[in-house]
Structures are given as C-alpha cells and as structure tokens.
Amino acid sequence: MLFNSIEFAIFLPVVFLLYWFVVNRSLKAQNFLLLAASYLFYGWWDWRFLSLIAFSSVVDYVIGLQLHKTEVRKKRRLLLTLSILTNLGFLGFFKYYNFFVDSFVDAVSVFGYHPSPNTLNIILPVGISFYTFQTLSYTIDIYRRTMEPTKNALAFFAFVSFFPQLVAGPIERASNLLPQFKKKRIFTYKQGSNSMRLILWGLFKKIVIADNAAIMVNQIFKEYETLPTSVLLVGAFYFALQIYGDFSGYSDIARGTAKLFGFELMINFRVPYFSRDIAEFWRRWHISLSTWFRDYLYIPLGGSRGPKWLIIRNTFIIFVVSGFWHGANWTFIIWGFLNALYFLPLLLTKRNRRNLDTVAEGRWLPNLRELFQMGITFTVTTLAWVFFRAESVSQAFGYFKAMLTNNILPDNFFFFPPYLVVLIGIFILLEWFVFRHDNALERIQTKPAFIRHLAYVTAVLAIIFFMPNEAQSFIYFQF
Numbered sequence: 001m002l003f004n005s006i007e008f009a010i011f012l013p014v015v016f017l018l019y020w021f022v023v024n025r026s027l028k029a030q031n032f033l034l035l036a037a038s039y040l041f042y043g044w045w046d047w048r049f050l051s052l053i054a055f056s057s058v059v060d061y062v063i064g065l066q067l068h069k070t071e072v073r074k075k076r077r078l079l080l081t082l083s084i085l086t087n088l089g090f091l092g093f094f095k096y097y098n099f100f101v102d103s104f105v106d107a108v109s110v111f112g113y114h115p116s117p118n119t120l121n122i123i124l125p126v127g128i129s130f131y132t133f134q135t136l137s138y139t140i141d142i143y144r145r146t147m148e149p150t151k152n153a154l155a156f157f158a159f160v161s162f163f164p165q166l167v168a169g170p171i172e173r174a175s176n177l178l179p180q181f182k183k184k185r186i187f188t189y190k191q192g193s194n195s196m197r198l199i200l201w202g203l204f205k206k207i208v209i210a211d212n213a214a215i216m217v218n219q220i221f222k223e224y225e226t227l228p229t230s231v232l233l234v235g236a237f238y239f240a241l242q243i244y245g246d247f248s249g250y251s252d253i254a255r256g257t258a259k260l261f262g263f264e265l266m267i268n269f270r271v272p273y274f275s276r277d278i279a280e281f282w283r284r285w286h287i288s289l290s291t292w293f294r295d296y297l298y299i300p301l302g303g304s305r306g307p308k309w310l311i312i313r314n315t316f317i318i319f320v321v322s323g324f325w326h327g328a329n330w331t332f333i334i335w336g337f338l339n340a341l342y343f344l345p346l347l348l349t350k351r352n353r354r355n356l357d358t359v360a361e362g363r364w365l366p367n368l369r370e371l372f373q374m375g376i377t378f379t380v381t382t383l384a385w386v387f388f389r390a391e392s393v394s395q396a397f398g399y400f401k402a403m404l405t406n407n408i409l410p411d412n413f414f415f416f417p418p419y420l421v422v423l424i425g426i427f428i429l430l431e432w433f434v435f436r437h438d439n440a441l442e443r444i445q446t447k448p449a450f451i452r453h454l455a456y457v458t459a460v461l462a463i464i465f466f467m468p469n470e471a472q473s474f475i476y477f478q479f
Helices: 006-021 027-043 047-069 073-109 128-144 153-161 174-181 189-222 229-260 278-284 287-298 308-326 330-348 368-389 393-405 418-434 449-466
Strands: none
Touching: 006 027, 006 229, 027 047, 027 153, 047 073, 047 128, 047 153, 073 128, 128 153, 128 174, 128 287, 153 174, 189 229, 189 418, 189 449, 229 368, 229 393, 229 418, 278 287, 278 330, 278 368, 287 308, 308 330, 330 368, 330 393, 368 393
16 A cells, blocks of 8 residues: 555545544554554555564564573574574565576576576565564564563554554664553644644655656666766756655655654654765665664674774675665665765775764855765765666666767757756755754744645645656665
C-alpha cells in the first residue's frame, strides 16, 4: 500500500478513528489494532510475505528473552549468531541470491568455463532491509546489555511491523520505539496539527517535486546516448532532487502518520544538500541507516581507533556495505566506494568532524566560502548518484562518456520545462529559509491564520494539480 494511493487515503482515517474512538480505553487493544493494521498494510502488497516478518519477529522475541536469561558467554554468542544468521539469511536469499550466482558465472567465464546460471524468479519482499536491521539491533543491544528484552509479545510484534515506517524507515532502534508501545498515548490538537503538516509537506516533496522530476529523469536516462551534455547534467541534477524529495518525503509522511497515533520517530533527513563536505552530508542523509552502520559495524570493527590504515579500511567497509545494502547491483557498490573516496581526504586530514554546526549559523545567507563548499559537495554527490540511478555499470559509464563527448547545448529546450524549473526553484528556497525547522510548513505555525491557511491550501492545490496520472512508487520500496 502506497502512502500516495487512494487505498491509504481510506485506510489511514479508518484506523485512526478506530484507534482513538473505539479501542482508546485499552492500551492492549490499541497495540493489537496497530499490529492488525500493520499486517494488513504490508499484506496488501503480497500477503504471502507476512510469514517472513512474523517468523523474524518470533525468532528475535524468543532469542531476546533467552539472551537475558543466560550468563554463559558461549551460549549468548550462539544465540546472537542464530539471530544474525536468520535475519541476514532471509535478506541474503531474497535480495542477493541471483546477484551472487550471476557474479560467480561472470567470474568463472573469464577462464573459459561457462556454467548455466541456476537463478530463481525471486520476488524481493518490500521493506525487508529495513525491518531486518530493526530487529537485529534489538538482539544486538540485548547481547551488549544496553537494554533489556520485553516480555510483551504484542508490543514487540507491533514494534517490528509498525506500518508508518515498516517498508522504508526510518530504521528505529528498539530503545526508542518499543517503550512507546508500553505507555498510554494521548492525542492532542497540537500533535494532530504537527502530524498533518508533516504529512502534507511529505506529500508535496514526493508528488510535486520527486514525481515530476522522475518524468524527466526517466526520459533522460533512457535516451542518454543521443542527448547533449547540458541535458545530461540536468538529468543528474533532477535525480538528486527526485531521490531526496522521494525518500525524505516518505520519512516525513511516516513521522507524521506515527504522530497521529502518539508515536515519535527519529528525523531521517536534515537538509543534506546544504552540507559543506561529504562527512556533513552523511550526518544529514538517511540518518537512521548511517548511524546504524556506525554503531553496529564501524565501531565494532575498531572505528576511528588504531592505525590510519585500519581507520581507512573500516571507512571503506561501511560505505561499500552501505551501497550493497541498497541493492544487488554493482552500481550500488561503486556508488558506496565513490562516497568512501570522497570521504578519504577529510579522514586523512582529520577534518571529517569540522562542520558540526549549521551552515550560515545566525545569518540568512551563506558566505562565499560556504556557498562554494556546498556547491562542490552537491556536485560530487550528484555525480555519484548517476551510478545509483543507472540500471547497470555500463549504462553509468556510458552516461558519463556521453556527458563528456556529446554536444554541449540542445537544439531546443524541451528538456527544461519552465514549470519544473519554477517548482524546483521555489522548493530550494523554501528548504533554505526554513531548514532550521522540522519542515517548511512548521515555520509558518506562528504566523497569522490567513498566512497559514493560504500556505496549506497552496500546498494541497499544488499536489492535486501536479499529481501524475498514476501513483508513483517510492524509490526505497525496492530496497
């Protein structure tokens, strides 16, 4: 079920009314309703994969209890290994089986051996990368003794399958989200208004910016061999905005939807394209994933402790693994490797934690130095996005080749539709002048009612007017 679909527009108010007006006197009943609604939400796509999320929940719930009971180190390691192998086993089979088989066939064919690839017609379960990491963090934290397991199976199952963030995050830690299922929730007008502002702004970013940019991106990447350099550069720029509007829009809708039910999810994006270096960018982009890799992979590998070569190795590991997490394609691995290369100069010069504050702190506009830094960071990030968007490595390199060898300017400006240029310009200005707030619509909550209502109506009208004929799936649903 898509957030931007008619089905969800019916599903959400029905669940909301039942939650607050029918089962509101019982916390257990509310949690059961959320669990049932989450399974319906997930099963709407393909009910057969409900067994995966249910099985993963059972395994980690039981292992969590057993980890807490035993003090035997060997047994604790065995239990943790079982949790990791179960979760990563499902993830590896459904997401990476064909990739490894095809890669092996390609590798041995270099030596003249051409085996027949025994690949399967495997459907990738939506959201498996997200809820797998969410449940893994639960058992790892119990193993580390940084949290205690819950004996409330209903709360745990609802935590794993919580529908607002089930299929595309944020990847919540059990220490943050699980306790919220155990305490009474109260709905307030302020909470409701904040929820609706988040949802509206998320829909604006998704439908008005991302989906309209996607129309141009799809056409440009399809015809890249014959298009001039300027159009290819615009295509990369459009995709940078598409993936940001698409993914951060989803995160805003997820947070707003969770607020409607009395839950607080972590902020997953903090205007990353206003970053002054690549390290700052990764502190602001997909925060739930980057912090997950930091806490559960980078630090256990040694983090920034030890000799320089070890720190460099650890950095490349987390970036490459992060790329691989996104999909079973060499394009994602190269994308991760490129970001590691971008990060390397900052690491070697110990400047990777230089920009911990907010750009243009205390000022309306950035100075020339900050503007240059943001421009460079955005440019290299956008070029790396070409590998992320390309369907194959050959297409990505072909795109760059065409960018360097084709004509510079197009014969006409068909690829520069004025309406999209205006929309993107307005969006960037809004992001800049309100980026210290949670979202653009939050900034106006202290303004007169006329201004607030005008902004809301404008956003709604823009969504209706610029909505594509068919609902567009979110990019991160495939991960």
